[in-house]
Amino acid sequence: MLGETIPQLDERAKILLRTLVERYIAEGQPVGSRTLSKASGLELSAATIRNVMADLEELGLIASPHTSAGRVPTAKGYRFFVDTLLTVRRSALSLPAAELESRLIPDQPQKVISNAAHLLSNLSHFVGVVMAPRRPSVFRHIEFLRLSAQRLLVIIVSPEGDVQNRVISTQTDFTTSQLTEASNYLNANYAGMALEQVREKLKDEVRTLQGEIAALMQAAVQVGSEALNDAQEAVVIAGERNLLSVDDFSSDLDQLRRAFDLFEQKTQLMRLLDVSSQADGIRIFIGGESQMVPVEELSIVSAPYEVDGSVVGTLGVIGPTRMPYDRMIQIVDITSRLLGQALSQGGD
Numbered sequence: 001m002l003g004e005t006i007p008q009l010d011e012r013a014k015i016l017l018r019t020l021v022e023r024y025i026a027e028g029q030p031v032g033s034r035t036l037s038k039a040s041g042l043e044l045s046a047a048t049i050r051n052v053m054a055d056l057e058e059l060g061l062i063a064s065p066h067t068s069a070g071r072v073p074t075a076k077g078y079r080f081f082v083d084t085l086l087t088v089r090r091s092a093l094s095l096p097a098a099e100l101e102s103r104l105i106p107d108q109p110q111k112v113i114s115n116a117a118h119l120l121s122n123l124s125h126f127v128g129v130v131m132a133p134r135r136p137s138v139f140r141h142i143e144f145l146r147l148s149a150q151r152l153l154v155i156i157v158s159p160e161g162d163v164q165n166r167v168i169s170t171q172t173d174f175t176t177s178q179l180t181e182a183s184n185y186l187n188a189n190y191a192g193m194a195l196e197q198v199r200e201k202l203k204d205e206v207r208t209l210q211g212e213i214a215a216l217m218q219a220a221v222q223v224g225s226e227a228l229n230d231a232q233e234a235v236v237i238a239g240e241r242n243l244l245s246v247d248d249f250s251s252d253l254d255q256l257r258r259a260f261d262l263f264e265q266k267t268q269l270m271r272l273l274d275v276s277s278q279a280d281g282i283r284i285f286i287g288g289e290s291q292m293v294p295v296e297e298l299s300i301v302s303a304p305y306e307v308d309g310s311v312v313g314t315l316g317v318i319g320p321t322r323m324p325y326d327r328m329i330q331i332v333d334i335t336s337r338l339l340g341q342a343l344s345q346g347g348d
Helices: 011-027 033-040 046-058 075-085 097-102 109-124 176-190 195-208 211-231 240-245 253-265 267-277 325-346
Strands: 127-131 141-148 151-157 163-169 235-238 283-286 298-307 310-320
Touching: 011 033, 011 046, 011 075, 033 046, 075 283, 075 325, 109 127, 109 235, 109 310, 109 325, 127 240, 127 267, 141 176, 141 211, 151 211, 163 211, 176 195, 176 211, 195 211, 235 267, 240 253, 240 310, 253 267, 253 298, 267 298, 267 310, 298 325, 310 325
Parallel strands: none
Antiparallel strands: 127 235, 127 310, 141 151, 151 163, 283 298, 298 310
16 A cells, blocks of 8 residues: 555545546546546536645645646545545446356366456456465375486376476485385375475484484475476466556556566565465455555556455555446456355365
8 A cells, every 4th residue: 555644535536536446447538627527526616626736746646747737636636536436336336247257157266267267357358366275285196217327207286187307416325125115105104295294294203214214204295395386387467468558658668567566576476476465355456555566557456365254365456547447346346256266166
């Protein structure tokens, strides 16, 4: 959030600000006093409206582009609008819930998550983003293969049948029988457990084994955990190309480049979505105010989603600050509920 106090506005100023923001979102053109006079429904003189506009500008809620006599909302103006003036109309979504539900049929979790990102993108015409649930790194089978004197291949099979390979270097030149002993011990005692758990248990339980084999198993569990975590796609993004057709970006290639850098790196997005997962319901970040997404012309509407009553991830829509927030809130709200239902029904 911006960390600033919310300005105190009288009812007249609120109506004019709401009208200005709604007109600007709809049309993308600076809004003049004459338009405001007609659209607001207030019986005010042009001079009175100009005075109110001057006050709103002084508060930093609107700004005057150099090329026009009209005004546009600032990031602070959008924030005030979203926090205090926005009313979400239930009719804003054209697709019935049943049709949306048919697009998120319970299936493999990763496929459902990918479909949810595309659904967000298709409905919003902006960018859909979903942070996948963090699954524990459970293994079904582990095996060691000797590559050379001190290099081994660790083969880890997940319960879903995914195979991950990692090469590790060791201090000891293990024999084939020692490698078999280590893999047999791990498979017999720990198969089906999360590797993070196994690592803790090994500290206490491998004293009965030779020190070298204990060290080997610890190293294998460590790389296995990393391998299975890497195999999970943490953030799924869909519809980045939609931003290319947004007027607000077509004239500012630097903003567009920064936006695409953000999607490519994903780390900042992960942090932002982590913050959103702790929120209760919809969260909106406007124009770079989150610090984690330093793109002035981007806004993010996000919400956590639940599986079997527990919050497991976050999803959202990323688009220009000039977005129809009421519609985005509904899209994100509905998709979060549908995704939670699909994952709960689909199981793992």
